[in-house]
Amino acid sequence: MAIVQDPVASEDAADLDVARVQERIQAMYEDLSPQLKQAGRYLLAHPEEVALTSMRRLAQHAGVKPSTMVRLARALGFDGFETMREPYRAWLRGGEGAYVARARTLQARGEAGTVDLVREMLEVDAAALAQMAHDDDRVATLLGCRETLVNARCVYVLGLRSMxxxxxxxxxxxxxxxxxxxxxxxxxxTVFDGLRGIGPQDALICFSFRPYARDTVLAAEVAADAGATIIAVTDSVVSPIALRARHVLAVETASPSFFSSIVPAMSVVQVLVAAVVAHGGEEALDAISTAEEQLARFNAYWQEPRRRRKSP
Known part of the structure; x- marks a missing residue:
């Protein structure tokens, strides 16, 4: 697919800072090939990794070939990948955080770009969901997760911070x-207190995206050492919580926002819950019925007051 140069590309690439590189990726995004789009999405979501990670490792995390990273760098106007890294390294040396860099990119759009931003965020999430729906391997993994969950003695659930x-x-x-x-x-x-008693008959489903919460990574290792089955919902098949997991559900997190998207991950959560309930038979139905009856007794949900009839 031919690359249509955006007006932004007329700038000397050597003079770009991270915000402008990110802006350039967004401006050229629709004209990129599918593989370059995938690589570009990863760069948008993980600018700090561009500065700190080797090209081969970065490509592995993004799910593309190393040569794709080179082609993306050239499409953006750089001589090669190492040249493209320089703005990211300079940004980290300057002490500005990843969230600030992404927020600066948002602000660079100006007020006029707000409508496009809203549409772009919705379109990126919709595209990620559509891709998952047609991914047979992902569906097979979801079904494998369901079998693990319904056969587990106890299901431990862990997600810290934004997860x-x-x-x-x-x-x-x-x-x-x-x-x-x-x-x-x-x-x-008390993260590790919550894992007391976990063993080979149990499962741990854990959620973690970059930057990975330290305690989540350590807790996954503790659970794996105890023999529990790990289900990792994360952003890469090589994320630290995926390394010892039996099931890895790698979901897209890229977003034009300054914060990673959790929409695809929430969809995975909803699918998993629906799948295990569909498999649960009368026992699951009885449990749901009991829960609803208890909620009704506690008046857990607001109800519109009955209006008194006026006397004739």
Whole structure:
């Protein structure tokens, strides 16, 4: 596919900072080949990794060939990959954080670019979901995860920092049908306390995206050492929580925003919960019914007050 040069590309690549490189990727994105798009999405989501990681390792994380990284660098106006790394290295030497760099890119769009930003964010998430829906290998992995979950004595669920929302949703919905779920929440530094008793008959489903929470990585190692089956929902098949996992659900996290997207990961969570409930038979239905009855007794949900009829 031919690359259509954007007006931004008229600048000397050597003079670009990270924000402008990221902006250039976004400006040229629709004219890139599928492999270059995949590489570009990864660079947008992980600018710090460009500065710190070898080209081969970066390509492995992005799920492309090393030569694709070279082609992307040249498409962006650089002589090669090493030249493209320089703005990222200079940015890290300057002490600016990854989130700040991405936020600066957002602000560079200006007010006029806000509408395009909204559309682009929605389109990127929609494309990621569509890709998952047509990925037979991913569907097979999801079914393998379901078998692990329904056969586990206890399902431990772990996600820290921004990943806690995913872990909590999975635990909350799963527990309505199955009483064997434990949310490892880490309150007051008790992450590893929550794994007491985990063993070969158990499963740990853990969520972690770059930058990976240290305690999540260590907890996955503890669970694996105890013989538990690990289900890793993460951003790369070579992420630290994927290394000892039986099932790895690698999901897209790239987003034009300054923060990685969790929309594809949330979709995976919902699919997993639905799959295990569909497999649960009458026992799962009875558990859900009991949960609903209890919620009704507690008046857990707001109801519109009945209006009194006016006397004639």
């Amino acid at each position: 806690f929302s995913l872990a909590h949703y999975f635990h909350y919905a799963y527990e309505m049908a199955y009483p064997n779920s434990t949310l490892v929440h880490g309150t007051a530094g």
